[in-house]
Amino acid sequence: MSLVASKYAQALFDLAIEKNQLEEINSDFRTVVMILDSEEKFLELMLTPSLNTKEKKGILIRSLDSFSNQYIKNYLMILLDKNRFEDIFDIYEKFKRLSNEHRNLLEARVLTAIPLDETLRVALEEKMAKRFNKTVVLRNEIDKSILGGVVVYIGDQIIDGSIKKQLSQMKTQVNNIRLH
Amino acid sequence: MIEYAGLVGIDLMQLLATIVNFIIFFLILKHFFYEKVKDILAKRQDDVTAEVVGATEKNAAAAKLKQEYEGLLSDIRAREREIIRDAMIEGQAERKDLIDKAHEDAKLIIEKAMAEIELDKRKAMNEVKSNIVNLSIFAAEKIIDETLDQKKHEAMILDFIDKVGDAQ
Numbered sequence: 001m002s003l004v005a006s007k008y009a010q011a012l013f014d015l016a017i018e019k020n021q022l023e024e025i026n027s028d029f030r031t032v033v034m035i036l037d038s039e040e041k042f043l044e045l046m047l048t049p050s051l052n053t054k055e056k057k058g059i060l061i062r063s064l065d066s067f068s069n070q071y072i073k074n075y076l077m078i079l080l081d082k083n084r085f086e087d088i089f090d091i092y093e094k095f096k097r098l099s100n101e102h103r104n105l106l107e108a109r110v111l112t113a114i115p116l117d118e119t120l121r122v123a124l125e126e127k128m129a130k131r132f133n134k135t136v137v138l139r140n141e142i143d144k145s146i147l148g149g150v151v152v153y154i155g156d157q158i159i160d161g162s163i164k165k166q167l168s169q170m171k172t173q174v175n176n177i178r179l180h
Numbered sequence: 181m182i183e184y185a186g187l188v189g190i191d192l193m194q195l196l197a198t199i200v201n202f203i204i205f206f207l208i209l210k211h212f213f214y215e216k217v218k219d220i221l222a223k224r225q226d227d228v229t230a231e232v233v234g235a236t237e238k239n240a241a242a243a244k245l246k247q248e249y250e251g252l253l254s255d256i257r258a259r260e261r262e263i264i265r266d267a268m269i270e271g272q273a274e275r276k277d278l279i280d281k282a283h284e285d286a287k288l289i290i291e292k293a294m295a296e297i298e299l300d301k302r303k304a305m306n307e308v309k310s311n312i313v314n315l316s317i318f319a320a321e322k323i324i325d326e327t328l329d330q331k332k333h334e335a336m337i338l339d340f341i342d343k344v345g346d347a348q
């Protein structure tokens with residue numbers, strides 16, 4: 001992550017704390033990033049040198065008209081003015097980290113072969129919260145290649161309880177047996 | 181008969197004259213030639229004696245030389261035998277060295293070949309083992325995928341949730 005992205009993220013985080021709008025800004029920023037991530041053409045439009053900053057700002061304001069948070073709108077305009085829009089994903093990642101730390105919150109990506117139902121999701125969140133002593137928010141992704149069980153990506157840790165991992169360990173153990 | 185008697189008769193006067201002649205002839209010869217002949221004979225005797233002495237000395241020298249040469253020859257033959265013996269010993273040692281070296285080389289070649297065979301064998305066995313393991317894992321994955329239903333999946337997830345709390 002670049003130093004510039006860290007500085008921009010820190011600036012937005014400080015503003016959110018100062019204005020006591022961390023939840024709102026975080027939520028709106030996440031929505032913007034999700035839109036940019038899913039709408040490739042929109043991102044290309046924001047980055048293309050064929051349009052000037054004023055035109056890009058016009059498109060962005062019209063597109064984000066439904067957003068209530070003015071700070072996010074202003075922040076995105078600054079990114080366009082400073083020609084830093086291409087760093088928006090890195091900035092969001094850093095901002096999310098700062099925001100989560102402030103709220104004592106950990107996000108976890110959970111891979112399962114079947115969708116987690118609410119009961120299991122809550123049970124897993126509670127276990128993770130207890131283990132890491134933080135509020136844990138799970139994001140469940142379906143990955144049939146793990147065959148069964150669970151893989152949790154949380155912070156810089158990976159907790160792999162999948163059948164695929166067990167088979168892989170078994171394979172390694174058998175391959176390590178020396179034949180004479 | 182009378183004629184024959186006259187032919188073999190001795191004339192004493194003639195005999196006497198012959199004897200006197202002989203004596204005179206002897207005395208003349210003695211007077212004029214005896215010393216000369218004697219000198220010649222003595223000189224000849226000396227020459228012969230000198231030649232004999234010389235021959236004896238030469239013989240002695242030749243014998244000495246012969247003895248020396250024979251000694252030398254004997255030494256040469258002894259030396260020759262010694263050289264041949266040394267050469268034979270050296271040759272045998274070299275032959276032994278060559279044979280030992282050949283044995284050592286052959287041993288190394290065999291050992292290397294055996295090691296290579298063993299390595300190839302292990303490699304092949306490990307390859308077979310790896311293939312069997314891969315196939316087994318692949319089969320296990322397929323079976324697990326087909327046999328795990330919703331309940332079993334949920335049971336596994338619950339088991340994970342139980343254990344993940346313990347692993348703190």
